[in-house]
Amino acid sequence: MTNQEKDIIIEVQHISKLYGMNRQDAARMMEAGKDKSEVFKKTGVSVALWDINLKIPRGKIFVIIGLSGSGKSTLVRCFNRLNRPTSGSILFEGRDLSSLSKRELLEFRRTKISMVFQSFGLMSHRDVLGNVAYGLEVKGISREERERKAMETISMVGLQGWEHQSCANLSGGMRQRVGIARALANDPEVLLMDEPFSALDPLVRKDMQFELLQLQRKLGKTVIFITHDIDEAFKLGDTVAIMRDGKIIQVDTPEEMSAHPADDYVSAFINSADKSKVVSVRNIMITPSAIVRTTDSLDHAIRVMSKNALSTVYVVDDQIKLVGILPIRDAIQARNAGSPMADVVHTDLQTTTPDALVADIMPMAAEAVYPIAVIGDDQQFKGIVTKASVLSSLI
Amino acid sequence: MKKLLTALLATILIASGAFCALPVAAAETPTSRGEIIFADVGWDSIKLNNALAGLIAETVFGYTWTEIPGSTPITHEALINGEVDVVMEEWSDNIPSYYSDLDAGKFTELSINFNDNYQGLYIPQYVADANPGLKSVKDLKDYADLFPDPEDHSKGQILGGIPGWEATEIMAKKIEAYGLSEYYNYMIPGSNAALDSAITSAWDKEEPIVTYYWEPTWLMGKYDFVLLEDSPYDPETYQDGIGAYPAVTVTVAVSNSFYEENPEFCAFLSKYHTSSSLISEGLAYMQDNKATHSDAAKWMLTQHPELIDEWLEPDQAALLMAAIGGDASDARKGPENWIFQFPLVLKPDTEAIDNAVRSFAASASPVLDKIQGGLGALVTMFQWLLNHIPWFLLILLVFLLGWFSRRKLSSGILYAVILTLVGVVGLWEEMKITLAIVLASVFLSLLLGIPIGILTSYSPRANRIMRPILDTMQTMPVFVYLIPALLLFGMGNASAVIATVIYAIVPVIRLTCLGIQQVDHEVVEAAHSFGSTKRQTLFKVQIPQALPTIMTGVNQTLMMAMAMVVTCSMIGARGLGMEVLNAVNRIEIGRGLVAGGCVVVLAVILDRLTQGWFTQDKKSEPTVENDTNP
Secondary structure: OHHHHHOEEEEEEEEEEEEOOOHHHHHHHHHOOOOHHHHHHHHOOEEEEEEEEEEEEOOOEEEEEOOOOOOHHHHHHHHOOOOOOOEEEEEEOOEEHHHOOHHHHHHHHHHOEEEEOOOOOOOOOOEHHHHHOHHHHHHOOOHHHHHHHHHHHHHHOOOOOOOOOEHHHOOHHHHHHHHHHHHHHOOOOEEEEEOOOOOOOHHHHHHHHHHHHHHHHHHOOEEEEEEOOHHHHHHHOOEEEEEEOOEEEEEEOHHHHHHOOOOHHHHHHHHOOOHHHOOEHHHHOEOOOOEEEOOOOHHHHHHHHHHOOOOEEEEEOOOOEEEEEEEHHHHHHHHHHOOOHHHHOEOOOOEEOOOOEHHHHHHHHHHOOOOEEEEOOOOEEEEEEOHHHHHHOOO | OHHHHHHHHHHHHHHHHHHHHHHHHHHOOOOOOOEEEEEEOOOHHHHHHHHHHHHHHHHOOOOEEEEEEOOHHHHHHHHHHOOOOEEEEEEHHHOOOHHHHHHOOOEEEEEEEEOOOOEEEEEEHHHHHHOOOOOEHHHHHHHHHHOEEOOEEEEEEEEOOOOOOHHHHHHHHHHHHOOOOOOEEEEOOOOHHHHHHHHHHHHHHOOOOOEEEEOOOHHHHHOOEEEOEOOOOOHHHHOOOOOOOOOOOEEEEEEHHHHHHOHHHHHHHHHOOOOHHHHHHHHHHHHHHOOOHHHHHHHHHHHOHHHHHHHOOHHHHHHHHHHHHHOOOOOOOOOOHHHHOOOOOOOOOHHHHHHHHHHHHHHOHHHHHHHHHHHHHHHHHHHHHHHOOOHHHHHHHHHHHHHHHHOOHHHHHHHHHHHHHHHHOOOHHHHHHHHHHHHHHHHHHHHHHHHHHHHHHHOHHHHHHHHHHHHHHHHOOHHHHHHHHHHHHOOOHHHHHHHHHHHHHHHHHHHHHHHHHOOOHHHHHHHHHOOOOHHHHHHHHHHHHHHHHHHHHHHHHHHHHHHOHHHHHOOOOOOHHHHHHHHHHOOOHHHHHHHHHHHHHHHHHHHHHHHHHHHHHHHOOOOOOOOOOO
């Protein structure tokens, strides 16, 4: 802790950002402790940020969390001066950002800091390589050099082989990988991430969070991460700052924050973190890698299992309704004995629905021998939930 | 709010209803004999003749009268159809079908208005004074350097007549027959207004000019021009262009139905006769006193009372004399008229504007001539380029572009076939000339329009200033700036390009601006966040992202430039437009359709090809920018 405080990369001092004509009156009212909405009603000035003070340690993930409208996106744009604060100053390695000349600001953005956007901000007229190399291109680095560097970061985020694809052909998760690769290509000291995973579906989001953690540990970059999801915040953040109505309410490690929330608002926020109460089975179920039909032969079933390295396989009928599960041991015995598949299929399965909450299937999962089958309204087989996926969803 | 509006509307309706009742009842009282429709072919002498006949129709016979404007062939057709009652000046020799229509009894000729007029090649007096050797048409051979063609410095320029007139064709033959084509290009201005402004412009600058013209006209009355001598008129050789023009017989003609129903008035018209000098006198009076045609008509009758005796029976003459002398106040002006007629009229001093433009044209001519030369050279460059592409190569090019841009073999074949048709109907040369003008105009539009569009997208203030200007450019009737353009930049390609650019530049400005404003905000933010300069953001992100929208603008600009083709021919641009104009002026429907069809073919090909690249751009894989920053 003390070591970190010595190595502060960004220090935010009394930052405020007000939009509107009558800013001085509004500032006076805010100083008098008036409410943000009251100030807006009286002066027509909207207070996006008010008296923010932060110390952001080098080489860590610093998460800023808040609901929409709390000012977190405005704040993060102050770090690379896409926004200029109305008052206060931001020191980057001891240097006041507002003192930068135009040229110094360009240099600062080109070398020290880069940004990842919520809806990716990719340039659709360029391919993956062209997007990733953009930051190097505007710096004036030769084509050969920048493409080499861009290829490095592309493979770092696992997109090798996709470099000449148009961004339009990529899935959401892959697009954000491009966004991250583009931000990393400049080798910046600070990575600003403005709700980078909010537009992704939950499973992809989880993968991306994991990969971001790995990347950050490997590269040791300072990451300033914006989110509205407390789970994401706690999972990623070395330090978490909670914002509300343009003000910082509490800055702490996740453990400290859970143990000692500063006020009711923070504790309400933290309580929403118990995932099993909000996450449904749909979000954690996976598709089985193989199924067989009741009409298939036992030989076929055995072949499917051995090909997919499975010890069991799910058996469905023609309408893809679940019949049961077939362990390979029973299948081999039955084949040798010449008995039909129906005799050896286990039909006493644990099942659940896609909309069931993870918390509700927890006891079932603890006891289950096989993965729990997920059955839709029409009795159709939708997928399976393994013990591992139930437990890992709680992280 | 709505209630208030309906109440207001109802009040207005009731009030106007009440007032309407009065004048309707009042108008019934004089013996009304209906309305005579005179043709107004645009020049002043016919308006003066209309005013003379109209004055007599009103005061002696109790008619009302009105004029319908239209070109010579259109009013001639209207006369045959009975939509026009009277044409006071039928220039019989300038209407190809005049005598065949007359023989067929399609209209009734009542009298010869005048037949002592002149037409032929004129030069200004100052040219005649400076070049005493230049007396006749044949002498022109030695003076080609004096009248240089601004678009072809190797030859001189003779300005021709109005497209479609018989005299215009004869002039072309004359130039050939007298061996002048070796030294001169024959330039046919697209319209009477274009020819007049070319002459006026030359007169203001005291520049040499040699042009076909005719009398009686205000222009010849006002400016001192000299008719070049020619060998005497010979009906044998006239059609080959040898010998002077005969005086055109200008007749008074009425429609057959009018003739049957109005015998008294037609009796007067059959005695109607003026002369070239008489009309010129009246026109000069108008010009000198800023008088209206009606004023001039009254003045002429008071100056020449013998006309009245010649034209009218004694009792009728007395009626007319009383009307002129008494100067009866206009019965139409009732006390309640201020409600329906706008009471306060302050006429803007339009003459001051005329004079300002004309003196500017004269004083700034060194600069304007440079611009004219530059624009002309631009068109010439495109023309040169097109002339060096063999026809089969151009068709092949269209085929390949069509194939690749639309991704369909059949499209390529279709475009190649319809382009071939243009050649087959014999309009290949005209098509190339038109294409050169359109390409030059579009090139200039893009050169100016895209930067202006970018500027307006950046600055809300520039946007606010540009919007009304663009609206004006789009809605201002083209002819309003066509004639000043002619005064400033001369006749032909330069003015055509300027007029086209003014009209066609608007969509590319608007859509460039829109395209850049619509680029995803986050993408622009991303560009900034990586330390792009403004220029890098513009060229590497905003323009490429806005390209589909900008290309739509380019396409629309191209289409609007095509729409100007015929209009531009009215100020002397050659090509398909001139062909259309010629056909229309001679009521040659088939020829018009063929030439018009070629315009459509050209437009369709240009449209599909430019659209094709744009849709392809969207689908294909984008390429990486390979330039480094400056």
